[in-house]
Amino acid sequence: MVTLDDIDRHILLELQRDGRLTNQELADRVGLSPSPCLRRVRLLQECGVISGYAATLSQDALGLSITAFVRMTLLAHTSQVVDAVEDRLRSIPEVVEAYLLAGDDDYLVKIVIDSFAAYEDLVRRELRTLPSLSSIKTTFAFAVTKPPSPLPIP
Numbered sequence: 001m002v003t004l005d006d007i008d009r010h011i012l013l014e015l016q017r018d019g020r021l022t023n024q025e026l027a028d029r030v031g032l033s034p035s036p037c038l039r040r041v042r043l044l045q046e047c048g049v050i051s052g053y054a055a056t057l058s059q060d061a062l063g064l065s066i067t068a069f070v071r072m073t074l075l076a077h078t079s080q081v082v083d084a085v086e087d088r089l090r091s092i093p094e095v096v097e098a099y100l101l102a103g104d105d106d107y108l109v110k111i112v113i114d115s116f117a118a119y120e121d122l123v124r125r126e127l128r129t130l131p132s133l134s135s136i137k138t139t140f141a142f143a144v145t146k147p148p149s150p151l152p153i154p
Contacts, residue, residue: 002047007032009153011040012049016150019053056148059112066113067141071105076132084131092126105137 004012010030014021021029027037044050059065074081089098089109097110113119119138127136 002044002049004049004153008040008044008049011037011044012153013150015041015050063114064112066111066115066119067144068111068113068119069139069141070107070109070111070127071101071137071139072107072109072127072130073104073134074106074130074132075134077106081132085133088126088130092122094122 007030011026014026014029023034023038023041026041027034030037032040041050059067074085085107086098086100089095089107094111094113095109096112099108100106101108111119111122113122123136123138127133
């Protein structure tokens with residue numbers, strides 16, 4: 001774990017809000033001159049606190065109107081089965097997030113897709129063929145009530 005000061009936290013918050021800020025804009029927002037600001041950003045990248053930058057896309061603009069949350073349970077939990085399931089989940093483009101769980105279900109998977117027919121095809125073609133699969137339970141989201149937001153920085 002990395003020790004962060006208030007300026008580091010401010011830098012991280014601003015970059016989470018807008019990863020396209022220029023170094024000058026970021027420096028102005030956090031109250032530093034550009035050189036020290038850039039040094040801090042580079043240190044945060046080097047130590048792994050900043051793991052990358054990405055664009056946020058609109059599902060609606062891309063015609064991806066269906067969001068499904070899928071809970072899956074496995075019959076077996078050997079390393080070989082778990083590795084095969086996780087490799088397969090990572091290979092499916094429509095799977096945008098996947099989490100290993102503790103509790104009744106083994107995985108929670110977020111799928112973004114363009115139609116219910118396409119979702120049904122994905123279930124038949126990809127999910128039902130996962131090794132050692134016991135059950136699939138799907139919940140469809142009607143709307144986003146809180147979009148992804150900046151991580152709370154301790």
